[in-house]
Amino acid sequence: MCLGVPGQVVSVDGLTAVVDFFGVRRETRLDVIDEAVAPGDYILNHVGFAIRRIPGGEIAETLALYETLLAEAGSDMMADDVRGEIEAAGARLEPTAPGLGGSLGRGGREAGP
């Protein structure tokens, strides 16, 4: 899939970052991103790897777009793909603030590249 999912970097440890994806914290690899990232930055995750740092001016619009997608009722292919991308970002860590996190269950989705 080509959508990827944006998230906010919480902490960085070498090539691994803890990233908050709409209230779900997961580990994302930093092997292939071409800029240094720091806590507070936003990245785009694809199959468990950060592929791009989202420039400051685009963060609000990008997040709004994905929130609209994730708020979709029932089963939706695009929303499921985004949830799959969140799954791809490694082990689930402790839950964070309430938000869209509650609706991010696997919901029978099958992971895809």
Place this chain on the structure above:
Amino acid sequence: MTPATLAAEARKLRFRDPGKARDLTSRLESLCEEVGRERISVMHVCGSHEQSIAKYGLRTILPRRLDVIMGPGCPVCVTDMPEVDEAVLLALDGHLVATYGDMLKVPGTAMSLEEAQARGGAVEVVYSAAQAVELARREPREVVFFASGFETTAVATAAVALADPPANFSILSAHKYIPPVMEIVAEMPHTRVEGFLAAGHAATITGARLFERFVERHGIPVVVAGFEPLDVLAGLTRLVEIIRDGTPCVANMYPRCVTDEGNRNALDQLWRVFRTEGGQWRGIAHVPNGNLRLRDAFAHVDARRRFTIDLERFWQSSPPRLTQLCICGDIMAGLSAPTDCTLFGRECRPEAPVGACMVSSEGTCKIWHQYGGHPDL
């Protein structure tokens, strides 16, 4: 979704600026008239583009003479049956095969990985290459990562190959490289494709400049576009504008994500680990340079070199199945629509797929099955 709700969806066009959508469609309409031909066909090569087009019912508001076709943009769908067979054999031979979830149901010559699992083969779904490596660290057995996806996804596989994985980890690469198959489609004798829409996030890594050589060779324009309905409309408008002007070029309509050069760090890793090789894409053709295979320096993580995979023996005992009737190849080449297939929605359904296009959420057939595809309004 019924045609009526699809049309309502299209009118609503849940993007933030319906006015801009209206402007774009009327601009597109007049551009198509200026081109003057009865039919203008363009192709996109991205499952997410098709999802967006189908979900928002864009085909119901596009000019009637503009045909937007989904090409071979689903990596799962173009995975060739012998590649699935290799993974099936390794699983049946007692190795643990880790793979992305939508590879499970993809039909092989004799069986899918899911069926191999039912026969005692060890198959585990992972969401990322990194998870496959973690699995190998926990497992005493050999863990083979059956890796599918285009170059964007191959980058993740390259990263784990470079990060010193455990000795019991190997990679069975079914990765594919998109630019060469665009050449194949452009050269097909019956091709009607006058322009390509390239996928935004894939180009985040490869960069828009990647397509310049294709444009020079084939005189067919390429426009990089995002996946939002407005992004798709803007991409199509620019593409038809270039077709009207008759001066083929690469245009980047997704500059907020895509640069000319792409992600250099990712590309460097990709090409250190992989090289291109010719190979069959399911239902399409032999595609020169279309497969990404591990370089010699990575033979130690290459499942094809680590294990003996005797496909001939396997095939002798495997009768071919219903897949012979499947027209996935023609659909991905843009020559047929899912609704042209006699199996579509009958013998071939998402829960019981015959062809790979019905398996993946990026497959044209599955997307049309869910959203209705091209309603006749």
